[in-house]
Amino acid sequence: MAFERSDPNQSKPSKLRWGELEEDDDLDFLLPPREVIGPDENGIKKVIEYKFNDEGNKVKITTTTRVRKLAKARFNKRALERRNWEKFGDAVREDVGSRLTMVSTEEIILERPRAPGSKPEEMKVAGDSLAQLTKGGAVLMVCRTCGKKGDHWTSKCPYKDLASPAETFVDKPTASETSVAASGSSKGAYVPPSMRAGAERTAGSDMRRRNDENSVRVTNLSEDTREPDLLELFRPFGAVTRVYVAMDQKTGASRGFGFVNFVNREDAQRAINKLNGYGYDNLILRVEWATPRSN
Amino acid sequence: MRPILMKGHERPLTFLKYNRDGDLLFSCAKDHTPTVWFADNGERLGTYRGHNGAVWTCDVSRDSTRLLTGSADQTVKLWNVQTGTQLYTFNFGSPARSVEFAIGDKLAVITTDPFMDLTSAIHVKRIAKDQTEQTEESLLVIKGPQGRINRAVWGPLNRTIISAGEDAVIRIWDSETGKLLRESDKESGHKKTITSLTKAADGSHFLSGSLDKSAKLWDTRTLTLIKTYGTERPVNAVAMSPLLDHVVLGGGQDASAVTTTDHRAGKFEAKFYDKILQEEIGGVKGHFGPINALAFNPDGKSFSSGGEDGYVRLHHFDPDYFNIKI
Numbered sequence: 001m002a003f004e005r006s007d008p009n010q011s012k013p014s015k016l017r018w019g020e021l022e023e024d025d026d027l028d029f030l031l032p033p034r035e036v037i038g039p040d041e042n043g044i045k046k047v048i049e050y051k052f053n054d055e056g057n058k059v060k061i062t063t064t065t066r067v068r069k070l071a072k073a074r075f076n077k078r079a080l081e082r083r084n085w086e087k088f089g090d091a092v093r094e095d096v097g098s099r100l101t102m103v104s105t106e107e108i109i110l111e112r113p114r115a116p117g118s119k120p121e122e123m124k125v126a127g128d129s130l131a132q133l134t135k136g137g138a139v140l141m142v143c144r145t146c147g148k149k150g151d152h153w154t155s156k157c158p159y160k161d162l163a164s165p166a167e168t169f170v171d172k173p174t175a176s177e178t179s180v181a182a183s184g185s186s187k188g189a190y191v192p193p194s195m196r197a198g199a200e201r202t203a204g205s206d207m208r209r210r211n212d213e214n215s216v217r218v219t220n221l222s223e224d225t226r227e228p229d230l231l232e233l234f235r236p237f238g239a240v241t242r243v244y245v246a247m248d249q250k251t252g253a254s255r256g257f258g259f260v261n262f263v264n265r266e267d268a269q270r271a272i273n274k275l276n277g278y279g280y281d282n283l284i285l286r287v288e289w290a291t292p293r294s295n
Numbered sequence: 296m297r298p299i300l301m302k303g304h305e306r307p308l309t310f311l312k313y314n315r316d317g318d319l320l321f322s323c324a325k326d327h328t329p330t331v332w333f334a335d336n337g338e339r340l341g342t343y344r345g346h347n348g349a350v351w352t353c354d355v356s357r358d359s360t361r362l363l364t365g366s367a368d369q370t371v372k373l374w375n376v377q378t379g380t381q382l383y384t385f386n387f388g389s390p391a392r393s394v395e396f397a398i399g400d401k402l403a404v405i406t407t408d409p410f411m412d413l414t415s416a417i418h419v420k421r422i423a424k425d426q427t428e429q430t431e432e433s434l435l436v437i438k439g440p441q442g443r444i445n446r447a448v449w450g451p452l453n454r455t456i457i458s459a460g461e462d463a464v465i466r467i468w469d470s471e472t473g474k475l476l477r478e479s480d481k482e483s484g485h486k487k488t489i490t491s492l493t494k495a496a497d498g499s500h501f502l503s504g505s506l507d508k509s510a511k512l513w514d515t516r517t518l519t520l521i522k523t524y525g526t527e528r529p530v531n532a533v534a535m536s537p538l539l540d541h542v543v544l545g546g547g548q549d550a551s552a553v554t555t556t557d558h559r560a561g562k563f564e565a566k567f568y569d570k571i572l573q574e575e576i577g578g579v580k581g582h583f584g585p586i587n588a589l590a591f592n593p594d595g596k597s598f599s600s601g602g603e604d605g606y607v608r609l610h611h612f613d614p615d616y617f618n619i620k621i
Contacts, residue, residue: 079318082359083333088379089342090328101337104298104608110567110577110616 031058042066211241211261214268215290219257221245222281226254233280234260238267259290296616298581299337301607303330308601310352311590314359319376320590320599321362322607325349329364331376334592334599337609343374345381352393356400361422363403365391371405373422373429382426388413393446396422397453402434404456404470406444415444417458419470437473440466446492448501450515457515459489459503467518477518484520485511490530496537496593504530510544512570524568531587538595539617540570545600547585565589565600576619581608 037046047063218230230243245258262268268289276287304324312321313334320334329350331340348368355362355376362374367390373383389410396403403422409415419435442461450457450467455476459465463486465479479485487507494501500521504510506529512522528546535542545565563586564578584603591598597611 076316078359079316082318082377085340085377087339087341088377089330089344091339091341100303100339101299101301101332104300104581106297106581108296108298108579108581108610109613110579110619111564112577113575 211263212290214262214265216260216262216268216271217257217288217290218260218275219286219288220283221254221256221258221285222283223253223256225258225281227258230258230260233275234262234271237262237271237274239263296610296613298579299609301332301337301339301609302605303332303339303342303607304328304605306349306605307584307603308588308605308607309350311588311599311601311607312353312355313590313592313599314355315357315593316359317593319355319359320607320609321353321355322588322601323350323353323364324601324605327366327368329353329362331362332607332609334597334609337607341379343372343379343381345372345374346370348390351391354395354403356396358400361396361400363394363396363422365394365405367391369407371403373426383429385420385431387418389415392443395448397449399453402449402453404447404449406447406458406460408443414438415440415442415460417444417447417456417468419456435470435473437468439475440464442488445488445490448492448494451498455515457492457501459492461488463487463489463505463507465489465492465503465513465518479513479518480520485509487529491533493533493535495535502533502535502542504533504544504546506530508546510542512542522570522573524573526566528585531585532589532600534589534591534598535570536591536595536598537593541576542568542570543589543591543598544568545586545589547587547603563602565598579610582606 031050031052034050035046035048037048039045043066045065047065049061049063051059051061053059216234221230225245227243227245230245231240234240234243239262240260241263242261243258244260246255247253248255260268260271262271272287272289275285278285278287301322304322304326306325308322308324310323312323313319314321318334319340320332321329322332323329327346327348327350329343329346331342332338333340343362343364346364346366346368348366350364350366353362353364360376361382362376363371364374365371369387369390371385371387371391371394372381373385374381385405387405387407389407391405391407393406394403401422403420405418405420407413407416407418415438417435417437418433420433421430423429437456437458440458440460440462444458444460446460447456447458449455449470454470456468456470457465458468463484464481465484466475467477468474469476485503485505485507487505489503489505491504492501494515498515500512500514502510502512508526508529510524510526510530510533511520512524513519514521524542524544526544526546528548530544530546532545533543534545543565546563548563562580563582563584564580565582565586566578567576568574569576579600582600582602582604583606586600586602588601589598597609599607599609601607
């Protein structure tokens with residue numbers, strides 16, 4: 001029985017015998033297997049791979065992709081056959097990367113018209129898709145970049161590199177020169193804020209406007225009351241998009257009043273009914289509609 | 296929803312048509328080359344080369360093997376859908392404005408424009424199964440309407456032909472004798488050129504869109520006016536959803552408003568209306584120019600619009616589209 005003793009001058013034995021291996025150290029050259037964490041409900045797919053980089057160090061590469069299903073294609077037999085037809089005409093020399101067909105970077109919605117005497121049902125329908133996203137009083141996350149609500153905040157927007165920067169300045173037109181430049185007025189003529197930055201703005205202001213109509217004013221707040229307190233107080237009544245507490249800049253204390261914006265008007269109404277006269281932090285709250293509203 | 300943008304045409308779109316199975320979309324434009332796309336992902340399948348003028352119209356047979364296109368070069372061509380080869384060319388004395396296969400694909404109705412001394416006319420041609428037997432002769436030629444006939448379609452069971460055009464009158468003709476059966480009422484009818492016509496899935500009613508900024512829904516048999524939908528823009532294209540009671544209008548820009556319009560990019564929209572309540576449901580913006588063509592996929596789950604900007608926008612509806620209530 002002769003052992004093959006490895007020469008101490010050799011860096012690594014060419015043929016490993018498991019009996020000679022010490023613990024895990026010598027298994028460094030083996031890599032963990034590739035993991036695929038399949039698309040979750042948001043369509044996020046993670047692929048974790050391990051490999052050696054140039055310096056010989058083990059690196060872990062995590063690739064996160066969003067798998068998005070644009071359409072469900074249910075074909076009958078003949079349609080499936082057509083799928084395999086050869087390209088003809090001008091499409092013959094087309095390479096896969098040709099830019100003829102592309103998915104729009106903007107999310108286009110079927111914009112509901114703003115009827116002047118809007119019925120409560122219509123408001124509810126508009127808010128319905130929003131309400132569905134925030135089940136049970138969670139905070140509604142509004143993303144400014146893609147305008148899609150309920151999924152993510154602006155900084156976490158998966159499409160943040162796709163939207164033009166001009167869009168983000170829509171809220172403060174006076175404060176930005178870039179939006180004027182970006183609006184592409186070739187003559188250098190003045191373009192008023194209302195005419196800049198395209199359709200996105202109408203949709204955005206549409207959504208905000210509806211929320212502003214469901215705005216509730218809270219007065220007689222104690223000095224220490226802040227936004228999170230109001231949020232916690234009003235959340236049980238429904239989805240809240242925005243809370244604001246007026247602050248005195250000098251003292252940092254609350255000026256005693258604030259505003260809460262609800263997604264649904266009914267929730268706002270219930271909040272008013274329940275919380276008006278409610279004792280909070282040893283002061284009696286006054287809760288009412290932000291501007292006098294006729295129902 | 297995220298529309299798929301297809302920029303295959305260099306010039307404005309004129310017409311869009313889905314095939315019966317809903318997997319192919321045919322687009323016609325002023326650039327002489329009708330194109331066919333896959334209707335699910337917008338991938339281009341091929342183009343039909345051969346016309347020498349703007350292609351105004353097209354129609355595809357029910358089995359998706361034959362394509363008929365009508366063009367300003369005074370010809371109507373019959374193509375093999377799969378290979379793109381021309382099978383036959385019908386020659387006319389003036390540009391062809393509208394074509395439609397009959398039920399059964401054995402006949403086709405073609406309208407031609409007024410040109411020089413020729414008045415506008417409606418032709419009925421026989422389409423043979425085997426292209427070697429194809430002849431040029433017309434089964435029937437109907438003359439009469441003044442001005443361009445923008446669209447002519449077959450009525451139920453191929454018994455009638457419905458035509459509409461520049462004189463703002465919708466007419467129903469007998470398809471065998473060519474006799475005029477009915478005319479739309481001048482009072483309640485359109486006041487300006489009728490630009491487009493679309494039939495309901497079952498053929499019992501049809502929708503006409505006109506430059507007078509309205510679209511009207513008519514009964515096919517009696518030609519009574521059922522509904523009217525009003526917009527602020529001249530209507531260039533109309534479409535009806537085969538699944539829900541929705542009507543879509545696509546339009547342009549009033550000439551007088553050109554200088555005062557704000558140039559918000561992507562402002563031209565396809566407007567959705569409730570068919571029965573006549574109320575506007577909403578609009579889908581995105582085109583950079585007036586919308587000239589609209590088509591619904593026969594399964595009702597997607598639609599496409601073609602504009603003056605040369606783009607075809609293919610929209611697959613979000614699930615909440617099907618839950619819209621007024």
